[in-house]
Amino acid sequence: MRIKCQIEILNRCAASQGLRGGCGKSAQATLFLARKPGDIVFLIFCTAKDKQGTKYRVNKNIQQIFGKFVCDGKATIRLKEPVVDMCISKADPVELKRILKAIKSAHLGETLSGQSILSSMAPAKTKHVEKPKTKLVVTSRKDYPVTSSFPLMLERLHIHDCNLARLDSRLFNLKHLYLLDVSSNKIKTLPTALSQMESLCELNVAKNEISEIPAELCQPQAPWCKTLKSLNLGNNKLTCLPRNFHNFFNLWQLQLCNNSITKLPEQLGKLHNLRRLAASNNSIKYLPLSFTKLHLETLDLFMNPFVNDTQLPSNDVVCCSLKIPSLRELSGRIIRKHQIFYDNYEYVPYLLIQYLNCSRQCQCGNFCFETRIRFLMQFDLSRICQNLIGLDHTGRKHAPVDAVLCSCNCYRRYQSHGIIMQ
Incomplete structure (x- = not known):
């Protein structure tokens, strides 16, 4: 088993003298365990510059493993010889737990046979050490990844003109995604699982067929209520927003243009961080009193049938x-x-x-x-x-x-x- 991650090697001797013991920057790498003849297990990591890999003996050579943040894909392995710390980040948590468990077993001299954890000593291939894709743009149905999965390290995802009727459930596994743009599709509703995307900061679902925003998406305990800063709901079929919409308390920009909204939520004024609001071409006749508590940089309410x-x-x-x-x-x-x-x-x-x-x-x-x-x-x-x-x-x-x-x-x-x- 080989896991993709980022690795930085820190020399503890240099750190003890007040010097930086590493290069100061993590490198994309492939980390795995391999065994040489004589039942000697090595911990090996390969990078784009060193595909042959750097090898560290494991048996009775692990001083300590720091795994407090293993659920976030982070861990540090402290070696006795050489005197270095291997800092691991951006790894798959499940795979990282498996390899850390195997390292502990190998350190104690236990056999690893039958665990499907050992790899060959062969050099890493280019695709195993290349930098993971963080941005993906899909502009047609034929380019949509049906048989393949979305890159797990995606941070920005744009899907346009693919005639999507709903959001792909695989998107909810993208833990690092902070921008999701699925405008110009045929999405009719937003699933409640969307509210569990704890890294999502920008969501664009403009030019779809959404007629309602479920109140479950706006629950105060939902992770994305704390992270979402920009929301574009323009050019849909909305007639109103849920009463608890004000729970997006970090929202900075809100686009509601070209819908059929008749009124805004009464507690909209609780969005204290809101700075840009656009709701032109709707059916709004009145504004809620809390609206007077907002502090905006730009406001667009053009072409609404306000009472004169x-x-x-x-x-x-x-x-x-x-x-x-x-x-x-x-x-x-x-x-x-x-x-x-x-x-x-x-x-x-x-x-x-x-x-x-x-x-x-x-x-x-x-x-x-x-x-x-x-x-x-x-x-x-x-x-x-x-x-x-x-x-x-x-x-x-x-x-x-x-x-x-x-x-x-x-x-x-x-x-x-x-x-x-x-």
Whole structure:
């Protein structure tokens, strides 16, 4: 068995004198165990410059193995003779565990026969020591890897015009992938497994046929909620975004152009790192109140059917329905506030699920249903954006804000701080 990895050899004698004992840079290599006549096992690594390989005796020659980060494909083997450390990185964790176990056995003098771990002493081939491919661009169906696998070390993957109806499940095994561009295909939905890609920083699914983003993708415990910085959902069939979309708290750029979105999530303003937002050519009539908390560099809401000044009520308040909440509403408020799971049609009646989904959140954090104050106001978007693209051909900068407050106390508190009333 031969494993591909990166190896750096550090001389401990030089390090003890304050000198760097290695070249300071890891080299792409192939690491394997081989046996010479006389049952002598050697640890060998070959590089592009040295395909014959460098050999180290294993039997009673291993001082220590540092394997704390073996699950990340990293380990260090400390040899007695010569006095060096072999630093291994970017290896397959499963293969690395196998070879480390075999090294320990060989060090103790145990036999390795029958374990399919020993290789021949033959020099490494070029394909075994060449630098792994980190970028792949596929622009046609005939170039798509059907019979072969995706390179495990891929960091950037572009797949265009391949008529993909769904994301390939093999993509979810690419642990180093930080950019995935599958635009210009026919993808209809995003699988929940996508949220487990812990290295993904940029996702482009523009020009597809996506009609819905599952709420499961936006769970706060999902690994990609912590890493995703750029998301392009433009030119799809979206009508809305999930309520918990604000859990992408590291999102820096969001593209939503050319969809059929009617409203933005109420808690969109919690995306404190968002700097670029484009949602032109949608069906947005109002903006949520939390939108006024954003701090953007660029904002594009061109060609949306926003309500104009003549359509707004003179006193801002559209509907005031403050009364004693019903038992159903009080129960619903508790369920939504404490995030109790209810979206299961097998155990919860359909009408009750629909009722809970219709709740709206006050800026104080409480949820409300029938008992609430709803108001509209015009907000100058240039207050939250440095480079604002006009909302229409006249260069309009004011957009209507739609908000809900759960009580008169909340209304007075926000009014006194000048957040609601201009």
